[in-house]
Amino acid sequence: MAQYSLTVNQKRYTFDVAPDTPLLWVLRDTLKLYGTKYGCGIGQCGACTIHMDGLPMRSCCLPIESIQDKQIITIEGLTENADHPVQKAWEEEDVPQCGYCHSGQIMSAVALLDRIPDPTDEDINRAMKGNICRCGTYPRIRKAIKLAAKDISS
Amino acid sequence: MxxxxxxxxxxxxxxxxxxxxxxxxxxxxxxxxxxxxxxxxxxxxxxxxxxxxxxxxxxxxxxxxxxxxxxxxxxxxxxxxxxxxxxxxxxxxxxxxxxxxxxxxxxxxxxxxxxxxxxxxxxxxxxxxxxxxxxxxxxxxxxxxxxxxxxxxxxxxxxxxxxxxxxxxxxxxxxxxxxxxxxxxxxxxxxxxxxxxxxxxxSGNARFGLDMNLPGMVYASIEKCPVFQGKLIEFDATEAKKVTGVLDVFPLILSEEEKSKIHPKRGYVDKGVVIVADSTWNAFKARKALKVQWDYGQHGTRSITSLEKEMAQASETAPMTFEIGNMEQVFKDEDNEIIEAEYNNPHQAHALMEPINATAHYQGDRCEIWVGAQDPSIVNAEVANVIGLPTDAVSVHILNSGGSFGRRYHVDSSMEAAFISKKIKLPVKVTWSREDEIMHDHFHPCLRNYLKAAISSDGNVLGLENTAISTTGYSAWSNKWDHYYAIPNMRCYLSKVPTLVAEGAWRSTGEHSANLAKECFIDELADKLGKDAVDFRLELLSREVDWGDPSSFPDWVKKYFLPRKKIIRQRHIEVMRFVKENGLWDKQMPKGKGKGKGKGFAISNFGDTVCAEIAEVTLNESESGFRVDKVTAVVHCGMVVNPHFGKGQIEGAIIWALTALKYGGLEAENGIVQRTNFHNCKVLRMDESPEIEVVFIESDERPTGLGEPGTPPLAPAVLNAIFDLSGKRIRKMPVTKQDIHGMDA
Structure with missing residues (x-):
């Protein structure tokens, strides 16, 4: 056990965990931030996607000891009122079915649009193929990303 | 009344x-x-x-x-x-x-x-x-x-x-x-x-079973016997107990009395060693430090390859389930051409996004459970059985599930959580790792169909024989009431071989398995006869199957089954007419290799809902050797209560079934499932998701189901399209590029 500090959603937290504890489990078990989901533990499914210093990362593969002084944003901290263009587009297209993977989907989509405000289908494929959805909402995810892109550009 | x-x-x-x-x-x-x-x-x-x-x-x-x-x-x-x-x-x-x-x-x-x-x-x-x-x-x-x-x-x-x-x-x-x-x-x-x-x-505020939190809650994870129905011999927890945060280590073994009460399938629990810790991560970590000796038992020498051999052997002695007409005569007649084909439908994993979990708080005279479950009455009954409380002392709180598709009918995690909470007298959340979720899934059963048809010299299908060998003992299309294509002579055989993995319901269950053989073989026959795939099906549906003398039918068949059969047959016809009238199935498309795009058709019912799918396929150099560019689904489900949800269910079912066709199946060696996580249990991702068009037939009839009907026609529609494009009949899943392009590919 060791003491670590982390800024999550602009809030500073200090806690004791084993140094190899992945950020995912710190968020969920220690900080009780349940929006970030466990899916695979090996960075294959994207359910645990968060932003670290503005970049999308798989929190299941980030040992806490390696990410000191980083700024973490989770789905809960993306916006105060769930009104990011991506969140609004997700609502407008009513994308989720079970909803479990969508925290990760949204965090990946936000990062994509930060980088490429008007993505092509190919850009969307490349940015989103790391996020699995077993309900098969991919067609709606694609539509929502395009809608959000429109919203951002206007 | x-x-x-x-x-x-x-x-x-x-x-x-x-x-x-x-x-x-x-x-x-x-x-x-x-x-x-x-x-x-x-x-x-x-x-x-x-x-x-x-x-x-x-x-x-x-x-x-x-x-x-x-x-x-x-x-x-x-x-x-x-x-x-x-x-x-x-x-x-x-x-x-x-x-x-x-x-x-x-x-x-x-x-x-x-x-x-x-x-x-x-x-x-x-x-x-x-x-x-x-x-x-x-x-x-x-x-x-x-x-x-x-x-x-x-x-x-x-x-x-x-x-x-x-x-x-x-x-x-x-x-x-x-x-x-x-x-x-x-x-x-x-x-x-x-x-x-x-x-x-x-907003990240949706709560699922895995997000449960209780004051004073501890975390458990279970090292499970890698082989279905295997046993725990002994374990050494010395190193595991040294892992930070570990609170307790003990075996999960049910007593003979407990075992005698629980349901053998829905209440099946793997033997294992429980780690209780102060966090999920510490519990996962300590499992790796355990030294466990297992008795793999009867399945420890089996594999999928040996299972396939057992299934082939069973096909030779399977008992007959029904016969209509006289198949012997039809097969004997030298003027008739005999066509044979063998279809292989392997196990499929659920790979649910939310891994299996449950939270329990045993409090002496009562127990509370928090879990996502498809039937909480089973959770209630089996938890009561395993901890020896009356059912009214077990409260079950249901949380939403991150996917289920049949898997969460099984209540293993609730039983585990209750067992552990009773032992440690604390509220506990049990989390299955992704590896647990895949290796210890309740898999879609295996089915093999050995098919044989007789065609007359004037181009009619006179007889159809289906020998179905399954790991569950049931198979759609092996009972005479399952048949809609009116072929004058039919007979079926059905036999069961024991499974080597746990099995359960998987989106569209037996309909998915049986329709691979049914809808591909019908396509084979149409091609053989030089008939259009849709016209040929309409021809076979133009009259009812001759089920025999109606006065001999049991009452439930007359009252319940026959009216439904009529609706389902009518819906098949209406869907295919719609497909033709709207030009969704263009029979003028050029046939054969080199034309760039293949088109395939399949239709099936799940319950009273009928769904046809038209797949458009191109070949490529990917692992599976093909890409599905577009699927058009035409669905008759009576009234559509919510078209957005309905369309979503069909889209999801198509993507689900395409995963099974491209990446599904299972490998098991020495009884141990070889797939472990999403890197070797692949699922369809955004870049392979086809364009999907869903059309509902307008209807005022009462609504019928939509969650599963989109699954069964997908694989046969795609395989028929691959044949249309390449001339290759692939009769198994998953499809590999070697199947399409040859062994050197």
Missing amino acids: TSRRDFIKVGSLAGGGLLVSLVVPAYANTTSNNVNSQEIKMNKFLSIDTDGKITVMLTKHEMGQGTGTSIPTILADELGADWSKVQIKKSDYHPQYTWQEMGTTGGSGSIERTWDTIREAGATAREMLKQAAATRWGVDTMALKVENSFVTNIGTNEKLEFGELAETASQLPVPEEVTLKKSKDYVYIGKPIKNRITKKVV
Whole structure:
């Protein structure tokens, strides 16, 4: 056990965990931030996607000891009122079915649009193929990303 | 005959208001722990308080199908309610909610099986509110209309909100008869009403079973015997106990007495070693430090390869399930051409996004469970069995599931959590790792079909023989009632070989397995006869299967089965006519290799819903050797309650089935499942997701299921398209590029 500090959603937290504890489990078990989901533990499914210093990362593969002084944003901290263009587009297209993977989907989509405000289908494929959805909402995810892109550009 | 007064009871809500309960002793479920068959209890299904707030109890499990929103929508429509005033409250498990399948969620039946009850409840409350207004104004109810939570006097335009009428309404007798709305008057049914979970999902506030937290809760993870039904010999926890945060280590072994009580399939629990820790991560980590010796048991020498050999052997001695006509004669006739083919439908994993979990708090004389489950009555029964408490001492709180697709009928994690909580006397959350979820899945069963057809010299199919070998002992299309294609002579054989992995329901169950053989083989026959795939099916459906002398049919067949068979056959025909009339199946497309794009057709029913799919395929150098560019689905499911959800279910089912076709199947060596995580248990991702078009046949008929019907036709439609394009018949899953391009590919 060791003491670590982390800024999550602009809030500073200090806690004791084993140094190899992945950020995912710190968020969920220690900080009780349940929006970030466990899916695979090996960075294959994207359910645990968060932003670290503005970049999308798989929190299941980030040992806490390696990410000191980083700024973490989770789905809960993306916006105060769930009104990011991506969140609004997700609502407008009513994308989720079970909803479990969508925290990760949204965090990946936000990062994509930060980088490429008007993505092509190919850009969307490349940015989103790391996020699995077993309900098969991919067609709606694609539509929502395009809608959000429109919203951002206007 | 149950009168309406028997199943709808009305009372006052505490604090004022109308309370409608649904109580149907005559329809009581047959599950052993359902105790409400003789008693009438108020289950508070629908309530309207004096502020006009409407609360609907949701008895169904929300796992991505949308019924958590669409069932309350149906009720709100019939009630004449303002949708924004409707709150949905998930009911905890209670026997009073379990009758008439109200408490179980599966078989694509949530709406189909509650359609009448829900509307009756809404209409009854609406009529009582109307009567309350009529009394207040001293007019006849004929002079009133109900919409948007208001009763309006048509003559005077005076309005009263439901909340103002609820208390008076609660004092009135339940009307003996109510008239249900006509479909043209629906306000919400048939519209893309938004899912109530979406807002919570996009803000990260949706809560699933795995997100459960209790004060003082500890975390458990179980090192499970890698082989199904294997045993624990001994373990050394010395190193595991040194891992930071580990609180306890002990075996999970049920006593003979406990085992004798539990359901052998739904209550199956793997033997294992439990790690209890202060976090999920520490519990996962400590498992790796365990030294365990297992007895792999009877399946420890088996593999999928050995299973396939067993299935081939069983095909030679399988007993006959039925015969129509005289197959021997047809096969003997030297003028007839015999066509044979063998189809292989392997195991499939669920790979649910939310890994299996459960939280339990054992408190001596009672136990509480928090879990996502398709049938909480099974959780209640099996947890009671495993910890030795009566069923009424076990409370089951249902949380939404991150996908289920049949998997969460099995209640292993709830039993594990209860067992552990009883042992450590603390609230505990059990989390399965992704590896546990895949390796210890309750897999889709295996099915092999050995097919043989006889074709006459003048181009007719005279006979069809289907030998089905499965790991479950059942197979769709092996019973005579499963057949819709009217071939004059038919016979089937069916046999079971023992499974080497745990098995269970997987989206569309036996229909997925059987339709691979059925819809591909029909395509083979059409091609052989030089007939169009759709025209040939229509020809085979132009008359009913000759099931024999109707006077010899059992009563249930006459009463229940034959009318359904008629509807299903009619829907097949209507769907295919639609496909033809709208040019969705272009039979003029050039045939053969080199043309760039292949097109394939398949059609099947799941329950009373019929779904046809047309797949457009191109070949490439990927692992599977092909890409599905587009799937067009034409669906006949009666009325569509929510077209957005309905379309989503068909899209999801297509993507689900395409995963099975491209990446599915299973490898097991020495009884051990070789797939472990998403890197070797691949699933379809965004970049491979095809364009999907879904068309619903317009219909006023009562709604039938939509969760599963999109799955079965996908694989045969794609395989038929691959044949159309390459001339290669692939009769197995998953498809590899070697299957298409040859071994050197």
